[in-house]
Amino acid sequence: MQAANRARRRGVVVAAPVAVVIALASHPVIAQHETAADIEEGSRAYMSTCANCHGPDGDQIAGVDLGHGQFRRASSDADLVRIIRQGIPDTAMPPSNFSDAQAERIVSYLRSLAAASRSSSFTGDVARGRVVFEGKGNCSTCHRVAGEGSRLGPNLNGIGRVRRAVELEQSLLEPDAETRAEHRFYQVVTRDGENVTGRLLNLDTFTVQMIDSDERLRSFVKSDLTVHGFVERTPMPSYRDRLSPQELADVVGYLVSLKG
Secondary structure, three states: OHHHHHHHHHHHHHHHHHHHHHHHHHOOOOHHHOOHHHHHHHHHHHHHHHHHHHOOOOOOOOOOEHHHOEOOOOOOHHHHHHHHHHOOOOOOOOOOOOOHHHHHHHHHHHHHHHHHHOOOOOOOOHHHHHHHHHOOOOHHHOOEEOOEEOOOOOEOOOHHHHOOHHHHHHHHHOOOOOOOHHHOEEEEEEOOOOEEEEEEEEEOOOEEEEEEOOOOEEEEEHHHEEEEEEOOOOOOOOOOOOOOHHHHHHHHHHHHOOOO
């Protein structure tokens, strides 16, 4: 009896740590402590290193979809941190110089990607998206893809390599929410009263070079201008009320497919 009691006591002692290990392995231990700053820092680290192979949405390697929480060899945040730091032997996944804290922030960012991807109930179709892009959306009146379209707006030929689907969707719905510096429009007013707005190409101490709304290359001397500066609002329209949710998803799917 005493031996049985001792065995049961030993069983209790052993069982408790095993249960804890299982709970930790199935629960994201990093995400519960994350902050917006952690996710932002993780985003920068991911885009500067991991995106070179995994792509901005994390789906460029067969069998792995980081943006949807699909991993080959990881079942917990701790596994992901270990893989980020140590790599995977005999594969293309190399070790890194990231600290534990830096790797944890990348994991927090990956968790945010997965959460964002679950928020959409529509799957985009590339072929339909191209039709909307070139037709109903009138996107080619400002943007250029594969040598076709306007040079007034940013060239989208490789947009799928540098922008995530959720970012592209936000640009379509809320174009003024976040405009990259190199894509902001510029306005000049000459002493003769000519008002010119277009995409800025170069700005130095004495001159301004830009493409105007007629796609003409223009150069101005600052001393000849009465006004010059960035335009607060982008000319890009919002497609929130112009496209259906499915059409919007299709356009995003098409843009993501543009790898340059």
